[in-house]
Amino acid sequence: MIAVTGAAGFIGSCFLTKLNNEGYHDILVIDTLQQDDRWKNLSGKRFRTIEHPEVFRTKCIQGHYSSKDITAIIHLGACSATTERNADYLLDNNYRYSKDIAEFALHRSIPFMYASSAATYGAGEKGYSDTSCYGFSPLNMYGYSKQLFDEWMKNMSYVDSAIGIKFFNVFGPNEYHKLDMASMIFKAYNQIQKTGHIKLFASNDSSYSNGGQLRDFIYIKDACNVMWKLLSDTSLKGLVNLGTGKARSWNDLAHAVFAAMNLPVNIEYVPMPVSLRGQYQNYTQAEMTTLLQSDSAYSFMELEDSISDYICNYLLPIQQYY
Numbered sequence: 001m002i003a004v005t006g007a008a009g010f011i012g013s014c015f016l017t018k019l020n021n022e023g024y025h026d027i028l029v030i031d032t033l034q035q036d037d038r039w040k041n042l043s044g045k046r047f048r049t050i051e052h053p054e055v056f057r058t059k060c061i062q063g064h065y066s067s068k069d070i071t072a073i074i075h076l077g078a079c080s081a082t083t084e085r086n087a088d089y090l091l092d093n094n095y096r097y098s099k100d101i102a103e104f105a106l107h108r109s110i111p112f113m114y115a116s117s118a119a120t121y122g123a124g125e126k127g128y129s130d131t132s133c134y135g136f137s138p139l140n141m142y143g144y145s146k147q148l149f150d151e152w153m154k155n156m157s158y159v160d161s162a163i164g165i166k167f168f169n170v171f172g173p174n175e176y177h178k179l180d181m182a183s184m185i186f187k188a189y190n191q192i193q194k195t196g197h198i199k200l201f202a203s204n205d206s207s208y209s210n211g212g213q214l215r216d217f218i219y220i221k222d223a224c225n226v227m228w229k230l231l232s233d234t235s236l237k238g239l240v241n242l243g244t245g246k247a248r249s250w251n252d253l254a255h256a257v258f259a260a261m262n263l264p265v266n267i268e269y270v271p272m273p274v275s276l277r278g279q280y281q282n283y284t285q286a287e288m289t290t291l292l293q294s295d296s297a298y299s300f301m302e303l304e305d306s307i308s309d310y311i312c313n314y315l316l317p318i319q320q321y322y
Contacts (some may be wrong), residue, residue: 001048003028003070005056005101006077010175011115011167011220013041014322015074018224020046028070030056031077038177040321053077057097060104067108072231075101075114081181082119082142082279094145095152102158112162113231116150116239118216118284119143120166129287130166130241133159139279150239160237163230168243168286172220172306173314173322183217184250185307188257189315197266198254205282210269211251213282216243219306220322222298229296236294243286244300256304260311 002024006012008031019027027047033039042050051059059065078094098114105112121128122137133150153159171183188198200211208214226242251267258265272280291297301309314322 001026001028001070002072002074003030003056004074004076005030005053006075006115007031007047008033008038008041009076009080010041010172010178011170011223012074012076013038013045013174014172014220015076015224015227016042016045016047017322018228022228028056036177041174041177043321053097057100061100063104065104067110070105070110072111073101073105073113074227074231075112078115078146079142080117080178082140083180083275084142087141090141090145091148094142095148098149099152102153102162106158106161109161111231111234113227114149114162114164116164116166117143117146118166118168118241118243118286120147120150121284123281124283127287128241128285130239130290133239139281159239163237164239165227165230166239166241166286167223168216168218168241168284170218170220170223172310174220184253185217185257185310186315188254189261189311192257192261192263192266196263197268198257199268199270200250200254201272201276201280202269203282204272204277204280208282211254211267212249214247214249214285215253215281215283216245216247216285217253217303217306218242218244219301219310221309222300222306226291226296226298229298233294233296236290236296238290240290241286241288242291243284243288244303245286245288245292246300247283247285248303252303253307256307257311259304260308261316 007029025046029047029050122139133154138144171185175182202210
């Protein structure tokens with residue numbers, strides 16, 4: 001049985017689809033469904049049962065499961081809100097919880113894959129290489145909670161027996177419940193539907209034009225295909241960047257959204273909120289050598305093609321689920 005934490009969330013539910021498509025149905029779904037519509041992300045999926053994250057944590061600590069019960073853990077459950085201010089909550093949810101699950105898995109030689117984040121790189125002043133987890137300065141507590149766990153995995157010599165995926169800017173179906181944390185593609189589509197135009201932040205750095213800030217955007221379908229390859233590839237361990245290795249501008253994104261909707265480009269640049277100015281990344285681009293030199297190497301979709309697939313096959317038909 002494969003255990004997937006955060007399985008009702010954005011990346012987790014899409015990876016659940018990937019597992020089902022590959023013939024895996026003996027899956028333990030671990031998540032809370034809360035009071036929104038994320039339960040719809042599980043509709044139509046095949047799995048054994050659902051377990052609350054704290055129940056799973058307790059069972060792991062108490063040794064309720066063995067390597068015969070659970071054959072792999074895909075740990076995607078976390079608070080992913082970069083604006084979350086409750087540091088104690090983030091420490092327990094993203095750091096201590098992850099430690100408990102990792103120790104359970106690795107002490108029993110159970111394959112362990114977990115979600116790290118490109119937020120650990122901070123402003124990118126020390127680059128975006130996944131060959132080390134030390135020396136980075138995250139810009140928010142979310143990134144710091146992920147950084148703490150990466151460092152703990154390294155300090156305990158666990159990271160060489162696991163896969164830590166540093167996700168960059170993932171977008172695609174099943175993200176609708178993320179609200180402010182949803183991708184700009186999702187927000188842009190809805191802005192155009194309501195107002196006919198897209199709002200982008202004006203630049204707060206003279207090195208970048210308005211809308212010229214750069215991000216490494218990766219489509220969820222590509223991300224899940226790589227995750228599957230990493231789960232199947234026992235030779236690659238450690239931290240692995242998961243972007244495309246090709247930074248694109250917010251203007252590129254906006255143009256692609258309008259093109260997918262067959263509408264003329266209409267962009268309004270607005271001042272960046274003061275609360276974001278000290279933690280805003282003007283540039284991210286994954287250094288992809290680790291992945292591309294492995295057996296899990298992958299050819300990513302172009303941004304325009306992935307945005308077109310997302311909008312034309314999921315958002316326009318009001319079929320947001322994958």
